[in-house]
Amino acid sequence: MKLKLALGIAAAAFATFGAQAQTIKIGELNSYKMFPAFLDPYKKGWELALEEINKAGGINGRKLEVVSRDDNGNPGDAVRVAEELLSRENASLLMGTFASHIGLAVANLANQRKVVFVAAEPLTDKIVWENGNRYTFRLRPSTYMQVAMLVPEAAKLKKQRWAIVYPNYEYGQSATASFKKLLSKAQPGAQFVAEQAPPLGKIEAGAVVQALIDAKPDAIFSSLFGADLQKFVREGNTRGLFKNVAVFNLLAGEPEYLDPLKDETPEGWWVTGYPWNEIKTPAHQKFLAAYQAKWKDYPRLGSVVGYSTMYTVANGIRKAGGADTEKLIAALKGLEMDTPIGPIVYRALDHQSTMGAYVGQLAKKNGVGVMVNWRFADGANFLPPFEEVRAIRKD
């Protein structure tokens, strides 16, 4: 009996040892200290998912381990950190990144080193199209997709004179270009009467608002976010820019950017975002309960992104039967899975997921900004047709 017990313990010990030796290592990198407002919730999201996956026994008996690094917010350091994750930590694949240029630099490295990279946050269209490569997959709906989600509402209003304001870097530039292209198609004859491109984080809000007033627009399309958005909204409210003007603002409904506005929230704006406390689907209810139980805080959009990125990796590995790069690519191509905000598919053609976003209008409730009249826009409906993607994607 004693012997049996001892043998049992030894076997159990051996088994745990074996399991530990077989953990699958995933390298994660992001600009945690540069963009903490978005990336704190993001980290909480993937940590929750990781805990769930491992509690459920891991994948085919193997636990997942995430080695996470700060990339210092610049592409050069991000590439070094990624190299470290790959060669020193022996990570099987990479995930993460926030800013577009960092996402592109890491995708470029993944292509060179022939490892899978699941880009979580970067919005740039280029990461799956112009500069897409066979090793890189991207979760979030891109700038183009989110613009396309707003355009039908914009065209419905039949406004003639449009003014545009955007942060002067690739995200704002491509949002503006996509909007002009798509709106002109949906509503021939729409005019673009003014364009303001303040530097990111340094908008001279008073002067910009006055310049827009001077252009006498019927409607405004903005892709501002963060501090720029808050300054723009306050000046616009004070100076009466938004009276009788329809405003469309990409991303402004995301809690990260909406919550700081509080009683300044401009009512009636059309936005893309994430009305976390109103989504009643079972998948989201489950996620919300688990998130609040673990973190004693409500989820932001970043939490959903982090959570879904982690599950993308886990589901890919499960489908591939391991973390071998070629098998993983095959598994991720066309991978179908659930996320807290609905089922998604990673398109085999361009590795873009069909994750959607919520489109709705801003309103104030008890001095806090909320989204109303919202609907879920499935990303699959807002991607360009295959032929168009084939024409711009080089591989």
Next chain:
Amino acid sequence: MSFSSLLIQFLNGLASASSLFLVAAGLSLIFGVTRIVNFAHGSLFMLGMYLAVALAPHLGFWLSVPLAALAVAVLGVLVEAGLLRRLYSAPELLQLLATFALVLIIKDFTLWAWGPEDILGPRAPGLAGAVSIAGQRFPEYDLFLIAFGPAVLGVLWFLLTRTRWGTLVRAATEDREMAGALGVNQQWLFTGVFALGSLLAGLGGSVQIPREPANLFMDLSVISDAFVVVVVGGLGSIGGAFLAALLIAEIKAFCIGIGDVTWLGHVFSFSKLTLVVEFIVMAVVLVIRPWGLLGRPQSLPRNSGAAEAPLALPSPAAVRALVAMLAGLALVPAFFSGYALVLLIDIMVFALFSVSLYFIMGPGGMHSFGHAAYFGLGAYGAGLIVKSGAAMEIGLLGGPLLAGVGALVFGWFCVRLSGVYLAMLTLAFAQIAWSIMFQWDAVTGGSNGLIGIWPAPWLASKTAYYYLSLAGCATGILALWRILYAPFGYALRAGRDSPLRADAIGIDVRTRQWAAFAIAGLAAGVAGSLSAFSKGSISPESMAVPRSVDGLVMVLLGGMQNLTGPVWGAAIFTWLQDAIAREIDYWRAVLGGVILALVLVFPQGVAGYVGGLFESRRAKAGAAAP
């Protein structure tokens, strides 16, 4: 633009000018008297903002503004008395390193104390709405700001010209040794000035809260604006700072007001110009008026730190040590593969970059705040050549050439200035070059940069690229060192130590400086090109301000008194950042703390300290010999 919008844009400019002036005035005051280039001034501004938004819900807006400013002033006193006071006798610019460490610490403290989310402050009670001016709505609070800036200017003017304290401050600004000799207690004067400067920074931040949210980007965003205003106005001149703030804010407001202009069929966006317009203004002003709008030639501080000892030829032991180190580096791939090589490539690239910066800063006597421009030009040059279809080897040679040409052009203007003005002109050119890379989408890939820039197949393995980097960086560093011991190097140092005497014996100082500037640019370009191919991509960050600051930090950390200093500085800084960021969440604060400790323990720089040890041992050995 109609008349009413012209008027409103003018008023917008005035309101922004007041805000700019408040921060700049404090910086100017502190620099004028203590000669401290206070990098942490923007951080004090940010603290003022956060304190005010934190206090406002409890005490009300109007009380929280002055209280936040006072709290920041108290912090300023602590910083001056506890830290900077120990460094006044240290070599020039070391205080800069200390304040850089403070920036890191304050940033992480703010994140820890107030969390990551932006905090939009309350509107100012009583001035929450707008008034109608020429048929347009204009915020009441902006009217208050328009009056507040000049009011502060008036108070400062009174304080500086009509009080005894002000007279002493002005005396110390003119000649602080003489003021000290006449019995003025410099310590208290410096503390007082630093407190007043900090108060103004805190006030600048706290009055901003109705206009912009407290956020973690404020510190760096404000500090560059403040430096520009101070330098354009003329160092130490409060009136000049006001004039400069007015000039820059109005030009910005009207760039935005004008918006897009179609010109010969091309649309030119003045709105996009706001990305860099203040630096263009600064470059133009400095080229025309080398001491700013209202500044005067700087009086040289007579005794800041010991005069630098002439460079001695390295002892045979030092040469042997260097050869051994090179041999050791050459052997590394035999024992390590993978990440060790990646990190060492980064370290070697930064070592060359920081030695090239030291080349003009130390022996050249020209402080550069914009050295990243040449690193970036080297990287972009290499990338663009490869993207145009040429071989990688050609890119590796062409990149540095572009950097060298850039340095030749910018240097021609820069060597006409001196001191901080020179440093700021290098910064202005760097920012202008950066903004071109950032905006010129079709060619440089804009804010995303260029990707897919990998070495040729025979250099693609880590080991091969490691040897290429080692060869490139070692050659570059040794060449720079060799130049310093050539007649050219001696002439360069002569020009730094005594321009008049150098001139008298027939050395054309300015031409030497110009050549040195170009050589340093070329070497930084080599570093940039090597870095580009090791990363496979380039982005505008590679030539942005933080990269220039990193260079300065490496040089100062290693020590300016020793040729190998910049190499050690680069190694320590890169390794520390890599190691700390991996293990610790609040790694920036820890990095700042380590830098502070190093500054206090080794004011001569790490290499300077070690070198000093050898010197004293040799001196002892010499004394013991019969």
